[in-house]
Amino acid sequence: MHENLNGHSRGSKMKEVTGLFVFVLTFLAGRAGGIEPNSGYCIGTQCFTVSQEPSDFTAAQIQCRDLGGHLITVRSSVSHETVEILLGNSTGRFWIGLHRTSGCPDAAAALKGYQWVTEDSESDMFNWAPSFDSSCSSHRCVSVSQKDGLKWIQEPCEEHADGFLCEYSFTDPCKGLTVAVGETVTYRIPMGFVGEDVLSLPPGSTAIRMPAKTKYVCLSEQWLQAPWSCETHQGGCEYKCAVAPNDVPSCYCPPGQTINPANKVTCEASAEDPCLPLRCAHACYKKGESYACMCDHGFKLARDGRSCTDFTDCRDKRKCPGENFKCVSVTEGFQCVCKDGYKMSGGLCVDVDECASAPCEHHCTNSPGGYTCSCDDGYKEDPKSPDKCILHCGKEECVAECDPNDQFKCDCPDGYIIEEREDHSVCIDIDECSSSYCDNGCTNTFGSYVCTCPAGYKLVEESRCVKDDGATTPKMPTVSAAPYPEPTRQPSVVTVGGLVGIILCTVFVIVLVVFLAHHILSGRGKMESAGELKAPEGEARFTESDA
Template identity: 70%
Template sequence: MKEVIGLFVVVLTSLMGRADGIEPNSGYCIGNQCFTVFQDPSDFTTAQNQCKDQGGHLMTIRSSVSHDILLILLGNFTLRFWIGLHLPTGCPDAAADLKGFQWVTKDSESDFFNWAPSFDSSCSSHRCVSVSKNDEFKWIQEPCGERAAGFLCEYSFSEPCKRLAVSDGESVTYWTTLGFGGEDVLSLPPGSIALRRPAETKYVCLSEQWQQAPWSCDIQKGGCDYKCAVDPKQGPSCYCPPGQAVNPANKVTCVVATEDPCLPLRCAHACNKSGDSYKCVCDHGFKLAQDGRSCLALNDCMDKRQCPRENFVCVNTVGGFQCVCKDGYTMFGGMCVDEDECMSAPCEHICDNTAGSYKCSCYEGYKEDPKSPNKCTLYCGEEECVAECDPNDSFQCYCPEGYVSEEREHGTFCIDFDECSSDYCDQNCQNTFGSYVCTCSPGYTLVGQFTCVKNEDGTVTEGTGAATTPNIPTTPPVPYPDPTRQPSGVTVGGLVGIIVCTAFFIVLLVFLAHHFLSGRGKMESAGALKAPEDEAYDLQQVTSDTKEKPPQRDI
């Protein structure tokens, strides 16, 4: 029974997996493989993701048989379609059979090769491959970022079913879980549905066998035209709306009832015949209430057998449940496989994939950033260490927070800065490499990581009363700086000394300027006084020489 439930889960998850995806234009199944063609313009990466979401991968053409299938699928298309061949790294190797290219399954095994004569072996060549009917389906290199007309997907499965035998006047139409079907399908994957006409009987493929409807209500309503219900004694059964009854010939379709014995029962969900009478039954995921007609929802996930396969989890829904993959796992071929999160480069330095998750680590000289575990910051852990310098500019160097750089003859070094010398802590301070820790004396409590507040109740803490600073906050309280931020190199006393010296120097300059200007003023005053004296003397001499003699009288 457990194996049957597990197979139901695989079929259900495969149906849910493609419910939101695009529909293929056509498909072909042979043995344990199916192939589909999608006419959906996409670049190479998008095409590969589309196939992966459907539970497969881009088609690999490793043999002449798969090449023939390619011809069948693309016989009516003339544009270009992606196949699962690409060059992930490096340059092409013209001497190799696959020219250094790989299939998307990460291997190079192949018995068939169909390269175009125009193959480009240069390192700048295109790295993805497409095919087209117009080029006789040769493998042609294309830019991976360009959009082809579509792509081909490949799927693998186990326990397939063969075609149903038909009698004269009968026909069978098939639908696969991959979204295509028809009457000429030779091999069908588990979960495929078959409809036999004209009887309108339905079948589902399970464990290489066709099981006639009604089957499990989890898979397409058990094959019922209207709804599926579970009778604890009889298993799944179909029922019809009021005024109609289940066709006894195929047990899934509804026909007009000449007389409906279920109407007087007023069943909330369904009514089934039990012996010579009728009784109410409930849809799958519900149970019959004590009144015999109401239905109560069940938590199907309480039954641990619902999702038995590895890495599946059960999600309860109204009237049912869903089997989905655990976090860190993805659906592939009906199984939940580990998803390699490192492919999306979530870590700044080193990424190690783990089962269902991943782990980030840092290069030597760095440590994990406590604010962002996927990032790394410079780390020394000693009193001094070599600085991290730009290889293109030796003068552009970096140190961890809490360190200062010092240029030496042989390079630049990072020296731990003693923050305790700047009196950032209210009472006690202990310097650490790249930071510092504030503590308080007995009877005080550390508040805000810097300030010590006296205990109001007068209690004295045992021992020293030291309290270690927790993680340094992003924005420390004013006026204390962040312990990991490089503080100013000037102390308060030094700053006062600088101010006093500057003031003294200014006063001295003023005094000297005043003295110089005063001396010059005296010199100019003496010169001015001398000049008038000389001028007065000269004027007196002139006056004396030209003094008019008195007139003489005649005798």
């Protein structure tokens, strides 16, 4: 085993490169006949790809996202022509990044209530098919095909289209390497495509110069020759990468082979391997005029000079020094994995854009290592499911949420009742305290109510007060926000006319009861007065039964 003799500081330079984005570059593989499956081309700092893999809309979103991009947005005539070039003579339907997340279509709006997967509606061109369906039950996702003139056609999101189109943006590209006479350079970009004569490549791309077999990686507009940092593509080594005691990344080979001194990454057979007598556990390197043992990245050399110590508890912070990496102990040693919210791409841990898969019902905001959901006005996050949104008023009266195609089909938040007015409907807070839902104290709140108990009692089932046998000292009143009573769990559908009818029926019953009581009492009074007139003064009165 034999490491290369390169004493440069490429490893330290690699560690200084932060904030590196890894993007996908594909190559223009067709002309008039269209693009080959799963290929594309780049213009400026953008790349566009086409994948002829049957997928539903969500799966297509995820695949574009995993490569650092998103479904294509067709906002201008230029991007429309890009779609035409990508599809060529391809047949079938392909997803683009236009969809409707909630609500009904808005025929008056430019994008008709739809939005791009980038969560905006900015667009300079609109290419809707004449058969656009403006009903609330219309399909929410959009596809295009050559046979329909690339018109935007509504499709069910769960159905499998024939493929999808992705869009990527990148910065700090590398120019193609200079090629000498008799040399060729083959480029491999992060998603695995290979090509030659490429003028611009995104960070993370690698190159192999033939016939020397020297390797390079693109980082921040510069090509770094292998071996580079062991965390990235194993340093470009053919066999394994290790870090020498001077913190310089080095390649080494299996027993009986040595590193090619010209390219410092490939292995070649050696009749005389100077490392064999040392019996190194992992690898060896040239130390002055002799050789010494070294260990794989994350291990340290033992006192015997040839064994390597494995820290299985990850206490050695030097084990996974890459940005956004973390060390995980396993049975056989340790593993360097990405922190939560990050994924491995091109040997680096890059942020996962969770919003690309539309995990939120309304709005999603991506952040390093995570994301947050938010809701439209008139809604709030559902406490039971933060990615969902529920109706919310927060005051005594709000305008009802009505179907734009049916003004009589309206909803109100829990704890509110709908009231129809001359030109619209409103949601009015219900005073649950008037219905005696609490055993003791009750405080009405917007959309709900709160039950309280006196000192010495505790609240159970959020509404009943029971004696607190464990109480040794007087306690402050127990307070609990009670759940909505069952009748108000769903938006109320009682109209004003219904309420008036209920009130009139109640008043009628009360008047009838009062009238009957008055009639009975009046009849009894008249009978007693007649008996008194017939009896002589001072004599006792007799009834017919006494006689």
